Amino acid sequence: MSSSASVSGVLPPLTRPALIPHAHASFRAINRSKELWGIDSEKFKPERWVENHVPETVKSIPAVWSNMMSFLAGPHACIGYRIALLQMKSMLFTLVRDFEFELAISSEDIGRRKNIVGRPYVASDPGSGSQLPMLIQPCNVVV
Ligand code: HEM
Numbered sequence: 001m002s003s004s005a006s007v008s009g010v011l012p013p014l015t016r017p018a019l020i021p022h023a024h025a026s027f028r029a030i031n032r033s034k035e036l037w038g039i040d041s042e043k044f045k046p047e048r049w050v051e052n053h054v055p056e057t058v059k060s061i062p063a064v065w066s067n068m069m070s071f072l073a074g075p076h077a078c079i080g081y082r083i084a085l086l087q088m089k090s091m092l093f094t095l096v097r098d099f100e101f102e103l104a105i106s107s108e109d110i111g112r113r114k115n116i117v118g119r120p121y122v123a124s125d126p127g128s129g130s131q132l133p134m135l136i137q138p139c140n141v142v143v
Pocket of ligand 1 (some may be wrong): 069070071072075076077078079080081083084
């Protein structure tokens with residue numbers, strides 16, 4: 001790697017972090033790219049990662065986890081990703097085992113606020129902030 005980087009002809013030394021204006025990468029765009037993942041890239045399809053079914057096109061993504069940029073890549077990749085995955089898996093397992101979930105509104109009425117972390121909101125009621133109305137009821141557990 002070179003020890004300097006050019007931005008508009010200026011060469012700042014890379015001994016300090018360089019602020020590059022107007023340069024950003026969208027992790028979501030990479031994670032959902034049809035060119036990389038195929039035409040069903042927006043679909044929830046966990047079997048993509050089973051038995052090495054990931055397309056060749058994503059194998060060059062230098063991500064730390066599952067060819068996705070959610071936890072970034074390289075020296076500043078998330079160091080907490082394993083604990084984050086463990087927490088999400090154990091929480092989802094407990095919730096899905098004990099409760100049934102159903103949307104309380106039409107899926108067409110759900111919008112996504114683009115922020116550092118994307119959040120859902122009700123498109124017909126944007127002033128009420130981030131929310132995802134759901135009907136949640138306990139599963140009928142047979143003992
Ligand atoms: C779903 C949960 C999480 C996501 C999506 C996530 C994502 C990320 C991303 C994208 C970065 C890179 C940020 C950047 O350099 O621009 C990062 C960095 C980092 N994450 Fe996470 N993270 C999660 C949970 C956690 C947890 C649970 C911990 C700690 C227990 C953690 C600790 C860190 C640390 C210390 C860095 C900075 C690493 C560095 O700059 O060297 N993260 N994370």
